[in-house]
Structure formats: C-alpha cells, structure tokens
Amino acid sequence: xxxxxCSVEAEEKTMNNQILLQLGMTHDGLVDRRRFLQVTGAGLAxxxxxxxxxxxxxxxxxxxxxxxxxxxxxxxxxxxxxxxxPGTDNGGKTKAIATAAPGxxxxxxxxxxxxxxxxxxxxxxxxxxEGNHERATYQLHxxxxxxxxxxxxxxxxxxxxxxxxxxxxxxxxxxxxETVGPGFLGIHAAPxxxxxxxxxxxxxxxxxxxxxxxxxxxxxKDQNAxxxxxxxxxxxxxxxxLYDQAARMVLSPKLKSFDLKNESDKNRDAYGRNxxxxxxxxxxxxxxxxxxxxxxxxxxxxxxxxIFKAVPQNAGQVDPALAQLIRDLKSRGLLxxxxxxxxxxxxxxxxxxxxxxxxxxxxxxxxxVAGSGIKGGRAIGKTNDNGTEVxxxxxxxxxxxxxxxxxxxxxxxxxxxxxxxxxIKIVDEGKPVNELFx
Amino acid sequence: xxxxxxxxRHIEWLAVFVLIVARSLSVAAQDKKDAPRDTELPAxxxxxxxxxxxxxxxxSQYFSYGSSDLDAMLNVEFRKLGRTPGEPVSDAxxxxxxxxxxxxxxxxxxxxxxxxxxxxxxxxxxxxxxxxDSDDYARNWARYWRDVMLYNSTxxxxxxxxxxxxxxxxxxxxxDRGWDTIAAELVMADGKKMEERRDNFLLAQDGSATxxxxxxxxxxxxxxxQCAECHDHPFDQWKREQFHQMAAFFAKDKYHMxxxxxxxxxxxxxxxxxxxxxxxxxxxxKGDDKRIAVAAYLIYDPKNYWFPRSYVNRVWNELFGDGFxxxxxxGPDGEVLYPAMVNRLAVAFRAMDFKPKWLxxxxxxSQSYQRExxxxxxxxxxxxxxxxxxxxxxxVADIVEQTLGDVKAHDRIAREFSFDPSIPxxxxxxxxxxxxxLMNNPQVQQRVSKVAGxxxxxxxxxxxxxxxxxxxxxxxxxxxxxxxxxxxxxxVGQRGEAAEDLIWMLVNSAEFTTKR
Numbered sequence: 001x002x003x004x005x006c007s008v009e010a011e012e013k014t015m016n017n018q019i020l021l022q023l024g025m026t027h028d029g030l031v032d033r034r035r036f037l038q039v040t041g042a043g044l045a046x047x048x049x050x051x052x053x054x055x056x057x058x059x060x061x062x063x064x065x066x067x068x069x070x071x072x073x074x075x076x077x078x079x080x081x082x083x084x085x086p087g088t089d090n091g092g093k094t095k096a097i098a099t100a101a102p103g104x105x106x107x108x109x110x111x112x113x114x115x116x117x118x119x120x121x122x123x124x125x126x127x128x129x130e131g132n133h134e135r136a137t138y139q140l141h142x143x144x145x146x147x148x149x150x151x152x153x154x155x156x157x158x159x160x161x162x163x164x165x166x167x168x169x170x171x172x173x174x175x176x177x178e179t180v181g182p183g184f185l186g187i188h189a190a191p192x193x194x195x196x197x198x199x200x201x202x203x204x205x206x207x208x209x210x211x212x213x214x215x216x217x218x219x220x221k222d223q224n225a226x227x228x229x230x231x232x233x234x235x236x237x238x239x240x241x242l243y244d245q246a247a248r249m250v251l252s253p254k255l256k257s258f259d260l261k262n263e264s265d266k267n268r269d270a271y272g273r274n275x276x277x278x279x280x281x282x283x284x285x286x287x288x289x290x291x292x293x294x295x296x297x298x299x300x301x302x303x304x305x306x307i308f309k310a311v312p313q314n315a316g317q318v319d320p321a322l323a324q325l326i327r328d329l330k331s332r333g334l335l336x337x338x339x340x341x342x343x344x345x346x347x348x349x350x351x352x353x354x355x356x357x358x359x360x361x362x363x364x365x366x367x368x369v370a371g372s373g374i375k376g377g378r379a380i381g382k383t384n385d386n387g388t389e390v391x392x393x394x395x396x397x398x399x400x401x402x403x404x405x406x407x408x409x410x411x412x413x414x415x416x417x418x419x420x421x422x423x424i425k426i427v428d429e430g431k432p433v434n435e436l437f438x
Numbered sequence: 439x440x441x442x443x444x445x446x447r448h449i450e451w452l453a454v455f456v457l458i459v460a461r462s463l464s465v466a467a468q469d470k471k472d473a474p475r476d477t478e479l480p481a482x483x484x485x486x487x488x489x490x491x492x493x494x495x496x497x498s499q500y501f502s503y504g505s506s507d508l509d510a511m512l513n514v515e516f517r518k519l520g521r522t523p524g525e526p527v528s529d530a531x532x533x534x535x536x537x538x539x540x541x542x543x544x545x546x547x548x549x550x551x552x553x554x555x556x557x558x559x560x561x562x563x564x565x566x567x568x569x570x571d572s573d574d575y576a577r578n579w580a581r582y583w584r585d586v587m588l589y590n591s592t593x594x595x596x597x598x599x600x601x602x603x604x605x606x607x608x609x610x611x612x613x614d615r616g617w618d619t620i621a622a623e624l625v626m627a628d629g630k631k632m633e634e635r636r637d638n639f640l641l642a643q644d645g646s647a648t649x650x651x652x653x654x655x656x657x658x659x660x661x662x663x664q665c666a667e668c669h670d671h672p673f674d675q676w677k678r679e680q681f682h683q684m685a686a687f688f689a690k691d692k693y694h695m696x697x698x699x700x701x702x703x704x705x706x707x708x709x710x711x712x713x714x715x716x717x718x719x720x721x722x723x724k725g726d727d728k729r730i731a732v733a734a735y736l737i738y739d740p741k742n743y744w745f746p747r748s749y750v751n752r753v754w755n756e757l758f759g760d761g762f763x764x765x766x767x768x769g770p771d772g773e774v775l776y777p778a779m780v781n782r783l784a785v786a787f788r789a790m791d792f793k794p795k796w797l798x799x800x801x802x803x804s805q806s807y808q809r810e811x812x813x814x815x816x817x818x819x820x821x822x823x824x825x826x827x828x829x830x831x832x833x834v835a836d837i838v839e840q841t842l843g844d845v846k847a848h849d850r851i852a853r854e855f856s857f858d859p860s861i862p863x864x865x866x867x868x869x870x871x872x873x874x875x876l877m878n879n880p881q882v883q884q885r886v887s888k889v890a891g892x893x894x895x896x897x898x899x900x901x902x903x904x905x906x907x908x909x910x911x912x913x914x915x916x917x918x919x920x921x922x923x924x925x926x927x928x929x930v931g932q933r934g935e936a937a938e939d940l941i942w943m944l945v946n947s948a949e950f951t952t953k954r
Binding site for chain 2: 227243
C-alpha cells in the first residue's frame with residue numbers, strides 16, 4: 001500500500017495531539033473531563049447518556065463508587081465453593097452447608113461467608129470457552145478473549161480511568177500482586193502493585209524538602225520534553241506521567257491508608273494475619289481514601305491433585321477475610337457504593353480425576369458478587385445435577401462485565417480511545433444480569 | 439546428488455545411526471564422580487553433534503551476505519512502500535547506542551569524546567569489533583538469554599541456578615560458539631543437576647515434558663504451542679496431538695496424552711517433531727537419546743528454518759526495537775514483516791555456522807542500523823528508523839552503578855526495572871515504583887550527593903554541566919541543555935545544591951533509561 005508522506009505526517013500529528021491530550025487530562029488534570037470527551041469525538045454517546053441519568057462526568061467521579069476484586073488465581077472449583085453437589089457422582093467429598101439465605105447452600109469450607117449470604121449473591125451459571133490460565137485470566141479481567149494485537153484494559157484500569165480522579169493523590173488502581181495491565185489505556189490507568197500489604201510502599205519518603213522536589217521535577221520535565229523532540233516522544237511522555245503521579249503520591253497525607261498500624265488488633269486478626277487478609281483490610285482503607293479499584297489476589301486454586309485437601313486450606317484464609325471485609329464495609333456504610341467481586345479465571349472439571357483433583361473447566365462455573373446495588377441472598381442460574389452443563393440462565397463473560405458496569409453505574413457503551421484513535425466500548429456484547437438488582 | 443537432499447530425506451535414520459554408533463562407544467565422561475562444573479559433553483553427544491553438523495548445506499553459495507545486502511533488501515521494501523528511511527545517526531548517539539546494545543553499559547566520558555573526535559572513516563566498525571571482544575558483551579547477552587529462558591519459570595531458587603546458566607552462556611558468547619552448539623547442549627542436557635551449568639534450562643521446566651516441549655519451541659523456534667496442550671490452537675494450525683508428540687521427546691520413557699475430556703483415559707504418543715520429522719519407530723529411543731533426536735530435528739534439519747530465523751529475529755528485535763514478528767509466539771500462519779528478508783538473513787546466519795558475532799557485525803555495520811530513532815507509528819514504518827527502547831533491569835542497575843558508584847541497591851534496581859524480554863518493547867510500561875526508586879531511594883540519593891560534590895569542584899559552570907551530561911547521558915549537553923542548566927544554577931543560587939539537583943534530574947530523566 002502506498003501512503004504519501006503527507007498523510008503520514010498528518011497521522012503523526014493526530015497521534016501527537018492525542019498523546020498531549022491524554023497527558024493534559026490525566027497527569028495535570030488541566031483539561032476537564034467533559035472537554036476531553038468532546039475533543040476525542042468519542043464523548044458524544046457518553047455525554048448523552050450522562051445527561052440522561054442527570055450526572056455530569058465530574059459528578060460520576062464524586063460518587064465514591066469503588067470496586068474490590070478478590071481474585072482466586074488458578075481457577076477455583078465451583079463444587080468446593082458456591083455450587084456444591086454432595087451425593088452426586090461428581091460431588092466428591094465436599095459437603096454442603098446451609099447459609100443465612102434460605103434455600104442457598106454453599107460448600108462446607110465457607111462457614112463465615114455462609115452467615116453473610118443475605119448480603120451476597122452467587123452466579124452459578126458462568127460459562128466461557130477459555131481453559132488456558134493466561135488467556136482466561138486476561139478474559140476475566142478485560143471481558144474479552146485475547147486476540148490480535150490490541151491489548152484491552154483490565155476492568156481495574158477501566159474503573160481507574162472512568163471513576164478515578166485524574167489528579168488523585170493515590171493511584172486509582174492498586175493491586176496486591178501482579179495483575180493484568182491497562183492495555184491501550186496506558187500508564188495512567190496502570191495498577192500500582194503492592195507486594196507486602198500493611199506497610200507503606202517502598203521509597204515513598206522524600207529525602208529533600210517539598211519545595212526542592214518541586215524545583216527538581218520542573219527541571220526534569222523540561223529535560224524529558226527534549227527527548228520527545230529526539231524521537232522518543234512516547235517513552236518521554238509516559239515517563240513524565242509516572243513522575244507526575246509519583247510526585248502527587250509522595251506528598252499525599254492519604255498515604256497512611258497503606259499503613260495498617262492504626263487498625264485495631266482485633267480487626268487485623270479478624271481479617272487474618274496473612275498477606276491476603278491484610279491486603280483486604282488495606283483495600284477497605286484505600287476505598288475510604290477514594291481509591292476506586294483494588295485487586296487482591298490469592299493463588300493456589302489450580303488443584304489438579306488433592307483438591308479436597310487444598311481447598312479447605314485456601315478457604316481457611318479467604319473465608320474469614322472476605323467475610324470480614326463485607327462486614328466491615330457494611331458497618332461503615334461503604335457496601336452500598338462498593339462492589340465486591342470474588343472469582344477466578346474458570347471452574348474445574350466435574351469429574352474428579354485419578355489424582356483426587358479436578359482439571360480446568362470453563363463451561364460451567366461460579367462467581368460471587370456483593371454490594372453496590374446488588375441484592376444479596378440470591379443465587380442466579382443453575383448447573384445440572386452432575387455440574388457438567390449450565391441448566392438455567394447462562395451468564396457469559398460479557399454479561400458479567402455488563403453487570404459490573406450496571407453496579408458501578410458505568411455506561412458500558414462509553415468509548416475509550418486507543419492511541420491510534422480507534423474508539424472501543426467498555427463492553428460491546430452481552431446484557432447485565434438484571435435479576436441481581438431487582 | 440546434492441548432499442543436502444540426502445540429509446533432509448534421511449535425517450531420521452541418520453539420527454538413529456548416530457545413536458547406535460555412539461552407544462557402542464565408551465562414555466567415560468558420564469561416569470566421573472564429583473565432576474567439576476561443565477563436565478565434558480558425553481562422547482555420545484559429542485559424536486552426535488559432529489555428525490549432525492555435516493548435514494547442513496555447504497556454505498560457499500551463501501558466503502557473500504553482508505551489511506550492504508541487508509541494506510539493499512530493506513531499501514527494496516521501502517521503495518515498494520514509498521517510505522523514506524530515517525537520517526543517519528550522529529557519532530555521539532551512535533557510540534552510546536552501540537555500547538548499550540553490545541555491552542549493556544555506557545561509554546565513559548573519555549570514550550565518547552575520543553570517538554567523536556576520531557576521524558578514522560572506519561571508526562564505527564572498529565568500535566563494534568572491539569566491543570564484541572569484550573567480556574561485557576558476553577555478559578550482557580548471557581543475561582538477555584537467561585531472562586528469555588527463565589523469566590517465567592516458576593521453579594524456585596533451590597532447584598535451579600540461574601546465575602550458573604548465565605555464566606555458562608557468557609562463556610559460550612565470549613568464545614563465539616555457534617548458536618547451534620549452544621542450543622544443542624541445552625536441549626541435550628540431562629537436566630538433572632543445577633551444578634551442571636547447562637542443565638539449568640531444562641531444570642527450569644520442573645521435570646515436565648510438556649513444559650520442556652513448549653519452552654524448546656518458544657525459545658529456539660519462536661513458536662508458541664502452549665495452547666495446544668489442551669486444545670487445538672485457536673488461531674493457528676497446531677493440533678493438540680502435535681503438541682503431545684513433541685512432548686513425547688522429553689519424557690524419560692513412554693509418553694501418554696491425557697484425553698481432553700476424561701483424564702483417566704490416555705493415549706500413548708510416539709515422538710514426532712513439530713516439522714513432521716520422527717525417529718525410526720524400531721529404534722525405540724529412550725531418555726537422552728530422544729533429546730539428541732530433538733537437537734537433530736530442531737537445529738540440523740535444513741528444512742527447519744524456524745531455528746536460525748528465531749535467533750535472527752530476537753537479535754534484530756533487540757537492536758531495532760521491533761522484530762519481523764513477535765519473538766516467541768509465531769505460528770505458521772502468523773504474520774511476518776518482510777519475510778524474504780528475514781529468511782535470507784536466517785539462511786546466511788546458518789551458512790556462517792550460526793556465529794552470533796557475525797550476525798551482530800552484519801546488522802550493526804549496516805546503514806539501516808545506523809539511523810536515528812523515531813517510534814514507528816505502524817508496522818509498515820518499522821526499520822525505517824529505530825524504535826527507542828527501555829533498558830532492561832540489569833542494564834539500568836549497571837549504569838546507575840557506573841555513573842553514581844556503588845549504590846548498594848544493584849539487585850533491587852535490576853528487579854524493579856526488569857521485564858520479560860519476549861514482550862514487544864512497544865507494550866512495556868514503566869511503573870510508579872521505578873520512579874519512586876530513583877526519586878527517593880536513600881542509597882541512590884546519597885550517591886547523587888557524592889557525585890555532585892565531586893563535580894562541584896570544577897571551577898566553571900559550563901564545564902560542570904558538560905561533565906555531568908557526559909557522565910550521566912554519555913553525550914555533550916545541547917545548547918538548550920546548557921541554557922537550562924545555567925538558568926537553574928542562577929535561580930538556585932547555591933552551586934552545590936544546584937549541581938545535586940542536576941545529577942538527580944539526569945538520573946531520573948527518561949533518556950537515562952532509554953536506548954536511542
């Protein structure tokens with residue numbers, strides 16, 4: 001294909017403008033949100049929707065809506081969590097226990113969550129096709145199967161961009177452990193990864209005065225602009241964005257949200273004195289400080305063998321911590337505005353294998369949601385008696401992401417723009433599970 | 439008749455023949471107790487290697503490939519696209535680029551000045567030669583390949599010695615051993631002892647035949663067949679069966695493919711290489727012998743262009759910031775940019791006995807490599823300029839140490855800035871933690887003050903600024919740089935403090951951690 005230099009220049013110019021535009025908006029907070037939406041052209045649909053619900057984009061950000069994703073990495077077994085099948089061929093050794101919600105039973109390893117089932121809802125009819133960890137993890141974070149060169153953003157990055165203040169002092173997306181990144185949204189929506197929850201992040205304390213740091217940063221900005229002219233605009237812009245964010249963070253009094261010293265011993269104990277439990281406690285504190293998305297990971301669910309030993313061990317940490325999180329959020333009045341999601345990348349095979357384990361099974365699995373308008377005490381969908389198929393009300397991955405949008409009052413048709421200028425909707429397929437809200 | 443064709447047709451029985459001969463030989467080296475690091479390759483494997491190398495096409499007909507051929511081929515592509523390649527790079531940018539690409543370190547201020555002042559027309563190619571002979575070259579590329587092989591390994595440090603693998607690779611690169619020999623020794627290794635340095639590639643696969651198969655294909659062929667473990671590849675032609683036939687090579691004895699639906703049901707799979715080659719069924723190969731067969735099909739089957747091409751593509755990807763295709767996830771149906779060109783380069787690389795230094799020389803002496811940087815806007819813009827790239831973790835740690843002295847945070851910096859080298863550069867982002875580390879880390883700050891103190895002894899401001907830029911960014915300050923620094927010094931008033939801020943700014947600048 002022939003392309004004239006002229007059109008190349010025009011294209012480059014458009015790209016540079018977009019980079020500047022994003023920088024202006026996200027790093028300095030100088031361009032207001034509404035103007036940004038108009039300028040990119042993607043804003044029209046979104047702006048219409050915002051008018052319809054009587055919210056301006058700025059109001060949206062002031063709602064204090066937040067989301068905590070509790071990620072059970074490896075693919076937790078639905079039979080040993082929210083869809084037990086005791087007494088059937090595929091049920092294995094796991095027993096079911098009654099919960100506070102009449103008619104809903106969960107696996108015996110979740111006694112504390114069972115007490116809170118009136119505040120939580122279970123989806124038992126999740127279904128997808130992706131049985132590879134990496135691909136399914138990507139899919140359950142972005143709502144899309146991986147394909148082609150375009151990297152979609154994690155739901156955490158989407159929420160960070162849509163609900164986070166661009167000039168917030170704390171990062172808009174905090175993750176305990178590595179996770180799926182911001183894709184085409186870029187560095188401003190990237191997760192701030194914390195590896196030892198409970199402590200202040202490393203190197204957060206400045207070694208010079210505020211004034212001197214500001215002076216240094218101004219000098220740095222000019223130098224980075226120089227590199228842009230030398231053909232490395234993208235790297236320079238992304239680096240500058242990072243330093244703007246880092247500078248806001250080191251100066252922030254909100255940093256104490258990371259530090260759990262001020263929490264009572266009793267509360268810390270209730271969450272569990274382990275990285276996962278303390279991570280969830282930190283998540284609650286960050287929600288209070290206005291961080292809109294926090295992900296906390298707990299791996300160890302890829303139980304190809306000895307599943308009846310492994311799950312009770314893992315649940316021994318997750319059950320009390322998750323229950324305490326929900327209780328804690330509720331008692332502080334935060335559960336109404338905070339969506340809590342607990343899920344993994346897929347479920348596990350109905351048939352127990354010869355190593356007393358279960359293998360990957362995306363065809364029928366479960367997820368748990370609570371808060372932010374979700375009506376608790378209900379189980380959506382059903383699997384058949386063997387757990388091999390979804391028998392009623394299948395929920396696809398896009399359906400699930402539509403549901404997240406509905407709970408967080410995000411318009412799923414909001415267009416996000418790739419650096420190449422392509423508009424991409426937050427979710428473009430599926431329908432929300434409306435029964436969760438009625 | 440051309441002996442190449444014989445090689446192709448009979449490579450399967452050849453492999454078996456080699457093994458039979460080798461078995462009858464005494465393999466004394468294997469029996470040695472308390473063997474030192476890098477025990478001799480067992481005689482059997484040595485014999486196999488020698489015999490297999492003879493199967494490669496004779497080299498005379500390809501002998502003439504050089505940097506100008508590379509330029510000519512690329513220019514043809516650009517003409518077809520109506521693309522004008524970028525401007526030639528200045529000496530000052532070139533010298534830093536070549537140092538970073540080959541040694542992962544910066545040139546000293548003296549080296550920069552001398553190089554720029556030198557009026558020898560051959561100075562660029564002489565510099566390339568000199569750096570290729572350095573230990574730093576061998577170390578830098580050993581670290582790169584260590585990351586390629588081990589970055590995603592989940593095996594803990596008690597069972598695998600990454601440093602030992604790196605050391606072994608550095609020795610190979612230093613001696614410029616062929617990539618064929620290096621790869622062969624890695625895949626033929628026993629994978630039993632972490633003390634045996636070359637065993638660590640297979641040790642990183644945790645004894646799993648499926649991982650060994652998929653990692654061998656990924657690292658040495660640039661092919662991602664991982665998905666095919668559980669199902670036929672969704673976008674490519676790889677079938678589940680092919681994956682497990684490949685895995686069968688790495689199982690000690692018989693290998694069984696689990697049924698996709700019923701884990702209790704299993705089918706025995708006979709080893710068959712991805713390219714369709716298979717050992718003679720009668721040979722009934724076991725253990726070591728199967729991995730020798732892998733080396734045969736992987737490296738010495740002249741039809742397997744994947745092997746030399748994936749090496750060429752990786753090196754190119756590091757030098758230009760983009761590959762002809764994504765370095766480790768290509769299937770036969772994947773898209774390759776300028777296939778004729780990369781295939782030709784791969785064939786030439788094989789004809790030159792897979793010598794890594796030959797490839798570096800050929801690429802780096804080309805006009806194409808010696809152009810300015812500019813981030814390509816799309817795939818068709820690639821290679822008209824070089825993409826500016828982020829330095830890898832160990833490189834950042836090294837240059838911090840080189841410019842600021844011992845910060846006592848080398849490993850920490852290396853870890854914080856590390857990334858999987860198989861991810862395209864365009865997808866690599868920085869992190870706030872990286873920024874915080876260079877901004878605030880007390881050890882780094884201490885060294886910033888120390889260095890600034892030394893520089894502040896220089897009488898003239900202009901000379902101070904000049905020394906600071908040469909030291910930190912390996913270049914002279916531009917007029918704009920000088921003007922900015924001068925204004926800053928004036929504004930701050932206190933010279934020592936201003937110098938400290940200047941050094942802080944340079945170590946935190948995007949340019950410091952970028953190759954351009």
